[in-house]
Amino acid sequence: MTIPVWPNELDRFERSGWQVQAQDGRQKRSNDAGPPSYRRRFSSIAKGVSLSIVLTRNEKEIFDRFYEQDCAHGAREFWMPDPTTHGWQLLTHEEEGMLVENGVPLLIAERWLCTWGDTPPSESIVGQVRFRKSFNVWVLP
Template sequence: MTLPSFPTELLKPVADGWRQQRGESRRRAGGDQGPPRTRRGISKAADAVQMSFICDHDQRARFERFYDEDTGEGALPFLIPDFATDGDWLMTADGALLTDDEDNPLTIASTLVCMFGEQLPGYAPIGAHWQVSFILTVLP
């Protein structure tokens, strides 16, 4: 089964619209006194990513079609670029760009496997555009 990809014609998230939070994989037990005891609970935890982007009416329609048809109204996993690192240049420890044989800078290609999380897509009008916001669950 091939996973659908997030539509490339949609814009990158707004600067404050991409927040990634680590998933909880620890087990904590509080005692009567002192700090809580902490140990590893599960081997892999699902991270959460809050995403928000601005789009026009056509891009909103494309996003809604992706949500409704490609992800089965948010029930199926999909691929999305990791906007935190995707497209960044690879550099050495001293900050020099890594290049290929033709001196083209090398970039990071990072993709996440996600599902729509607890907060499903919501829309807020911004002039003639829309702000689309939702939370993704990054699958381990």
């Protein structure tokens, strides 16, 4: 079975809904005195990402179909472009855009393997014809 891929039409995430936090891979040690100390609990650390996106009616249907059918109501993993780097132009040390031979910009292609967060996506209405979907994903190591 192939892993579903995030729909290309859904690529405009809101900055206000963006939040990333690494999973805590430490385990606190019990000390009789002094400051707390930690040891590693596990070596593979996932990142929790909170996202929100404002959608048209058509985009809402694409999102719902992806979540409900392709991802089995959040039970399946999926590939998602990294919103912080995917599609950005690769730069030189002088911060000039890199180009391939025919003058086309060289773009970064970065994607995440994700699983859905603990709660299903929530939905609210924005204005008269837009919908905001807010959801969490775990970016797997």
